[in-house]
Amino acid sequence: MARTLALVGGGLAHIELLRRLATAPISDFDVALFDPSPSVWYDPMVPGVIAGHYEPASAKVNLWALCQRARVRFFETSVTRVDAANQRIYTALGERHFYDLLSLDIGGSTRPIPAQEGAYVTPVKPTANLVEMVEERSALPSSNVRLAVIGGGATAIETILAIAHRWRERRAQLSLITEGSLLGGRHAAARKAALMACRHYGVQVSEGTRVNRILPGELVLSSGKRVVVHVAVLATGYSAPALLRNTDLALANDGSLLINPTLQSISHLNVFAAGNGAKIAEGTALRSIGTSTRLGGALLASLLAFARSEPLPVWTDSPPSSLLVSLGGKRAVACKAGLTLSGNLVWRWKDWADRRWIRRYAV
Numbered sequence: 001m002a003r004t005l006a007l008v009g010g011g012l013a014h015i016e017l018l019r020r021l022a023t024a025p026i027s028d029f030d031v032a033l034f035d036p037s038p039s040v041w042y043d044p045m046v047p048g049v050i051a052g053h054y055e056p057a058s059a060k061v062n063l064w065a066l067c068q069r070a071r072v073r074f075f076e077t078s079v080t081r082v083d084a085a086n087q088r089i090y091t092a093l094g095e096r097h098f099y100d101l102l103s104l105d106i107g108g109s110t111r112p113i114p115a116q117e118g119a120y121v122t123p124v125k126p127t128a129n130l131v132e133m134v135e136e137r138s139a140l141p142s143s144n145v146r147l148a149v150i151g152g153g154a155t156a157i158e159t160i161l162a163i164a165h166r167w168r169e170r171r172a173q174l175s176l177i178t179e180g181s182l183l184g185g186r187h188a189a190a191r192k193a194a195l196m197a198c199r200h201y202g203v204q205v206s207e208g209t210r211v212n213r214i215l216p217g218e219l220v221l222s223s224g225k226r227v228v229v230h231v232a233v234l235a236t237g238y239s240a241p242a243l244l245r246n247t248d249l250a251l252a253n254d255g256s257l258l259i260n261p262t263l264q265s266i267s268h269l270n271v272f273a274a275g276n277g278a279k280i281a282e283g284t285a286l287r288s289i290g291t292s293t294r295l296g297g298a299l300l301a302s303l304l305a306f307a308r309s310e311p312l313p314v315w316t317d318s319p320p321s322s323l324l325v326s327l328g329g330k331r332a333v334a335c336k337a338g339l340t341l342s343g344n345l346v347w348r349w350k351d352w353a354d355r356r357w358i359r360r361y362a363v
């Protein structure tokens with residue numbers, strides 16, 4: 001008899017797993033997928049959506065349609081609790097579902113900064129809120145708004161430059177504030193390209209500046225200084241997804257789900273995980289688009305091996321060392337193996353690769 005497989009979250013690994021089920025159906029599982037949204041953003045194209053290079057619909061995967069093609073039941077709801085001891089999940093719709101095997105690919109949240117009631121704060125995750133904020137503000141008359149992106153990684157740089165490009169003819173004061181240096185002091189040539197792009201758009205960059213609190217209309221820095229900012233966008237790095245605080249599964253120090261190299265939870269072997277919310281014991285996080293996509297195939301192989309009582313494959317991939325950052329307009333910078341290239345040709349290569357990724361999942 002087919003085993004019940006519950007997939008929680010339409011993360012990139014699950015999307016790849018669904019594509020494989022659609023192209024090569026298997027009878028081992030009766031599969032259901034749970035996600036609060038019927039379509040999911042492909043994040044690398046989001047700065048392009050914000051900048052105005054892409055229509056929003058062209059940067060999304062239709063999760064519901066992919067499920068239909070893969071003969072997977074789709075539940076448009078969040079999972080709010082996992083009771084792994086009793087093999088049950090609970091949803092925001094108030095339902096309880098039994099599973100034989102469970103797989104979690106729920107991404108992550110953005111690390112918060114304490115904020116007072118009334119402060120205007122938009123974390124970059126969930127992506128939908130970020131895009132909505134930019135769309136709504138772009139529709140308002142130009143008003144000399146002061147917006148700051150807080151963070152210094154690739155996502156922070158791409159986000160502020162995309163907003164700067166979109167608002168290049170508006171009155172707005174934009175800044176990028178990071179407690180360290182841009183790109184964490186690595187990739188010096190890419191940092192330089194990012195700083196030049198910020199200068200081009202008039203984005204003020206403050207490195208070595210820590211934001212301690214967000215008040216309505218103001219940021220409070222660790223130095224005690226206050227800076228007038230109407231909208232704070234948080235690109236402050238990964239924080240574990242809320243659901244994991246409501247499970248009996250073993251967690252890492254940062255709140256991620258701790259898994260073996262076979263992608264199984266270290267505490268419950270019939271629970272599997274991939275993507276940003278999971279971390280292999282001994283420290284490897286599974287955080288990048290390329291990794292997540294390859295993980296989809298590995299995840300399916302592990303689930304099938306477990307269901308068929310066969311030895312499970314072991315995940316041995318190492319985290320990618322390359323970097324690709326879009327710079328607002330149709331320009332990007334890429335670093336790989338000590339080599340850095342920037343300009344329109346790099347953006348066109350990124351555009352081609354992103355569109356190819358999306359086409360793979362188009363139904």
Ligand SMILES: Cc1cc2nc3c(=O)[nH]c(=O)nc-3n(C[C@H](O)[C@H](O)[C@H](O)COP(=O)(O)OP(=O)(O)OC[C@H]3O[C@@H](n4cnc5c(N)ncnc54)[C@H](O)[C@@H]3O)c2cc1C
Nearest residue numbers: 009010011012035043044078079106107243275276288289
């Ligand atoms: C603007 C931006 C640009 C980025 N660009 C890049 C890039 O160029 N390259 C790169 O490698 N990374 C990039 N990233 C990071 C990238 O977003 C992540 O690495 C990637 O999305 C992780 O995928 P994931 O599969 O872990 O989860 P996600 O893609 O975040 O998907 C998680 C899914 O789980 C669902 N979910 C969450 N909680 C629940 C729940 N309780 N119940 C049910 N469903 C749930 C969500 O609705 C979502 O659909 C970017 C991020 C942002 C914000």
